[in-house]
Amino acid sequence: MTDSEVRLDLRGEVAELVLAANAIDLDAGRQLAAATERLTRTDARVVLVRAEGPHFCVGGDVRAFAAHEADLASYVGQVADVVHAAHRHLAALTVPVVCAAQGAIAGAGVGLAFGADLVLLGRSAKVRLAYTAIGLSPDNGASALLPRLVGPRRALELALTNRTLTADEARDWGLATAVIDDSALLDEARELAGRLAGMAPGSLAATKRLILSAANRSRDEQLDEEAGAITALAATGSARQAISAFARR
Incomplete structure (x- = not known):
């Protein structure tokens, strides 16, 4: 794998994290961790995660695993460490993360795709965990994300049986925001990312934080968090301008 196979493309206020190879070996994992670390230091208002080619990400490179049979546990552990660093x-990003995914979404690719805030799937998308098919267990956050997104019963079905979901099934299960024809996927994702980039960043960051952290608080605690956030935002110039513009309609 070459350095160009995981890259950051800056398009105005949108940073695109681009996968040009769909299987993750140790080198690819290190590149992914380095690229995502750079993301935390950009001024981008939105991140778009996407892949080139017919597939998004099939997870770990099983051929690389097989080539390290003598030190398999050490090698798999190192891959998991760098992929988890990327996760x-x-x-940790406070800005919205959009994912556009087509073709195979498997293994560690599940955590990469569905860890995003908004997920657009191409109609070719197929979702499969696949870990138990090779005697392994979920990584890259799948065991945390799936129960929250689809419930523990369905999460267990996906993880234990390796059931494959179509794009429409993934949307209906709550994994995806929308399903789009593959030919329009990138344009739709970039349009969505651009629209988000034009919104007040403080408002988006507070909204994302409130929703993603709500499960860790009681109702009363969440009400207090909401009151604090909306009060702080109301003190900003961007909120005053937006409210004035809305009132003049």
């Missing part, structure tokens, strides 16, 4: 970098 943590993306999860």
Whole structure:
């Protein structure tokens, strides 16, 4: 794998994290971790995660795993460590993260795709965990994300049986925001990212934080958090301008 196979493209206020190879070996994982770390230091207002080619990400490179049979546990552990570093970098972002995914979404690719805030799937998308098919267990946040998104019963079905979901099924289960023809996927994702980039960043950051952290608080605690956030935003110039513009309609 070459350095160009995981890259950051800056398009105005949108940063695109682009995968040009769909299987993750140790080198690819290191590149992904480095690219996502750079993301945490950009001024981008939105991040778009996407992949080139017919597939989004099939997860770990099983051929690379097989080539390290003698030190398999060490090698898999190193891959998991760097992929999880990338996951943590993306999860720490306060800006919206949009994912556009087509073709195979499997293994660690599940955590990469569905860890995003908004997920657009191409009609070709197929979702499959696949870990138990090779005697392994979920990584890259799948065991945390799936129960929250689809419930523990369906999460167990996906993880234990390796059931494959179509794009429409993934949307109906709550994994995806929308399903789009593959030919229009990138344009739709960039339009969405651009629209978000034009919104007040403080409002988006507070909204994302409130929704993603709500499960860790009681109702009363969440009400207090909401009151504090909306009061702080009301003190900003961007909120005053937006409210004035809305009132003049």
